[in-house]
Amino acid sequence: MPARPMKRLPPLPALHTFLITAQCCNFTRAAELLHITQGAVSRQISGLESHLGYSLFQRQARGLSLTAQGRELFPRIQQVFALIDEAVDQVGVKREALQLKAPTCMMRWLLPRLLQWQKERPDVPVELTTTVQHAVDFRREEFDAAVVYGARPDGSMQVHHIFDEQLTPVCSQSLLDGPTPLSELSDLEQHMLLHPTRDQRDWEQWLKAAGTTLSNISKGQHFDTLDLAMTVASQGSGVAIGDWALIGEDLSAGRLVMPFDLRVKTGQAYYFVYPNRAGSSPQLQELLEWLLVQAAQREGQ
Template identity: 75%
Template sequence: MKRLPPLPALHTFLITAQCCNFTRAAEQLHITQGAVSRQIAGLEDHLGYELFIRQARGLSLTAEGREWLPRVQQIFGLIDEAVEQIGEKRETLQLKAPTCVMRWLLPRLLQWQKERPDVPVELTTTVKHGVDFHREQFDAAVMYGPPPDSSLASRHLFDEQLTPVCSQPMLEGPMALQTPADLQQHLLLHPTRDERDWNAWLKAADIRLSNVGKGQHFETLDLAMSMASQGTGVAIGDWSLIGDDLSAGRLVMPFDLKVKTGLAYYLVFPEKPEPSPKLRELMGWLVEQAQSR
């Protein structure tokens, strides 16, 4: 069976196709224009053909794009219908989490829904790393950073541990990654707009490279990991978040060194009102999943 296109990329295609403009699509999706452009390009690479004709005054759909549009509209129409019809029947737990943890969290929430379909969870993602339970109507949230202050009840999930990752073929051939010094010969992929993650790992490895600032930057960890899995370069990632990719062989660790940054991921929730039994069960299950990595 052919690998299906990623759902977020299809959603980006739908919004872009409706307005035929990267800028307006970015405004509706609350991401940058560059992120929209990269997601569309990634989807086109996955499918093997172009969906849009890039023009000076905007975009227009190709023949393939016109065939895709009504099908994608139907897919998301069915999802919206399911959300409305099923959500009305059950009390849904509201969870907030930063986009950087989606690679770990989303597969586990999908597994939770299989095991406990009677306890649905609605997930809201954000690029920010905080929550205000007085103003935001969430039952719990995942936070990334230093330990939360005493105003929040919290449960530790896992620490951030940085390590380089790449595709298996990059460990083979004349330019094979064998020592950290070999990174000088490869494109370094950054999951953020700065180079702090790579610099932290290289400092711990006691190695200096001249190509750190010449690497490629991405908006999210997910994009950097996707490009690394395709053999574009070597990405720096959080080992705690990419365990599934390593287990599946989509990514490999060329070196054993994992560097703790002092930051971590936490489940946080208000102490009052008392968390419901279903929320306690969900949080306990997620903590068990984190500890069993």
């Protein structure tokens, strides 16, 4: 079946001239609005009528009036130009990236989710700044929002709870299946303890909740970040104490396993915060709601 020949559309400038002329029904006024001569308006309308094959205006001694075809065409041309205006405005809008700050200990949970967010919402870019600090000062730091760790922040900013810190020992499957047992709490005495901080408070807090003590707690290896401790643990070099909420990806992928079921809440938590001035940003609210859904899914596991 032969293809139908493409229909030649009316010229866009002539349609725009028709739109303006139809709004005022006066060649002189239309010429003023379009910044062209009255004769140019008349010629464009006549050319458009010739192209369409019907009249758009009735010429009268006191002005113009739309014909039946003109009245039918007018609202449709209005809609076309409104769509063009909307398209130009939307494309011309500069997408400002949301500036987000977060502590490095949060990266194992946050970074994969921000990458997923950018796939789903490329129109709302996020620029992430990592820091060893656990707090934020919006009076001095130019961030739209931040993830903070610790006690619940004060009321000087908008605060949304993400999840609580829950400590639990983790190690590699190869270490768990190795020649040195790790089925009883006392078996931890035979393994290198890995600390995600320069002190040993995380292990101490978990062991206290478990009702035991270890003689080798001060002989373990210390790291500056949770990420380093988890990486070394995944390589089978020892048993680390980690935050269950943050290492969910490692547990799901089998890079880490939990030798004991006990998870201890420390009273500390992670919060999504932003200054009051940023509360009206719909993009920020969308990101917040999306992250809270992600956090709720982890808590439900």
